[in-house]
Amino acid sequence: MRSAVLQPVIAVALAAALTGCLHSERIEEFGGPTMGSTYSIKYVRSEGVAPQAELKAATEAILAEIDLQMSTYRDDSLIEQFNRAPAGTCQAMPKGVLDLVRAGDRLHQESQGYFDLTLEPLLDLWGFGPKGQGEAVPDAERLAEVRQRVGQQHLKIDGEQLCKDADVQVDFNSIAAGYAVDLIVERLGELGVTSYLVEATGELKAAGFKPDGSHWRIGLEAPRDDQRVAQRILQLDGYGISTSGDYRNYFEENGQRYSHTLDPLSGKPVNHKLAAVTVADPSTLRADGLSTLLMVLGPDAGMAFAERNGIAAFFVTREGEGFVTQGTTAFEQLFAAGDEQ
Known part of the structure; x- marks a missing residue:
């Protein structure tokens, strides 16, 4: 009996709240190219949210930083500098790179080696990597040779440095886009966004409600x-x-x-x-x-x-x-x- 009395009151309150939202809140969006693909941001414009130009600038600053640090498609990225260095090299790296190596290490250990961040030479060999010479099946001898340059166990973090004891190359393509989405979500939250759908190269995250309550x-x-x-x-x-x-x-x-x-x-x-x-x-x-x-x-x-x-x-x-x-x-x-x- 009590729920029957309360139910219409709640419904009216929700309807009133939604009516107010429809006038003061709206969905806005922006996007652009990134990581050889695109990104898109949809969010609810409400009181306290920074101007769209500021949101876009903050998003693109994150994407540009990730590209400069982690892209295997540009020779001047930090990770490509590390990849070109010989075995026995240590190189100072920013927190983001080290965080991704740690995340990769966790997946590598949990899966007994079925996840590995050092597959770039193999991807190139099969024609799928940034330095691939065309898609083709390699011969057994060449495959065996390249496999000697693969193995996440050859990476080690020493303080703020990333080190390698073999001639391995790191490829973050399996986790970098997801990492980018998480960073963007965190930054948008600092700029007042509480309801969003953030997507980068197909990886995405969403939270909150749209103005219609859905x-x-x-x-x-x-x-x-x-x-x-x-x-x-x-x-x-x-x-x-x-x-x-x-x-x-x-x-x-x-x-x-x-x-x-x-x-x-x-x-x-x-x-x-x-x-x-x-x-x-x-x-x-x-x-x-x-x-x-x-x-x-x-x-x-x-x-x-x-x-x-x-x-x-x-x-x-x-x-x-x-x-x-x-x-x-x-x-x-x-x-x-x-x-x-």
């Missing part, structure tokens, strides 16, 4: 080459989302498909039926790294790893001419109430 929603794209189709729609509040897949970056030779996702332990592209995997985590950086790791592990080992570690992940596996989808327990619990099929 959550931000995103669609998980079906792994198809011919068209973009939303396979599942999720509403987000405080989670980062990362999807890894092999359906856009691959080559075929003698009827065999070779994915850009490499197995660090074999030095070869993965060979399984997992087409794509999406991970949700409060840290977009960690979601970014985990989606890569699960893509390497494949549908069975990846699902087992995700369940064992309580990871919210959604797997899309090839089955004949179509696809089969499966979410982990944590994923289904996280999105059961608010998502749409």
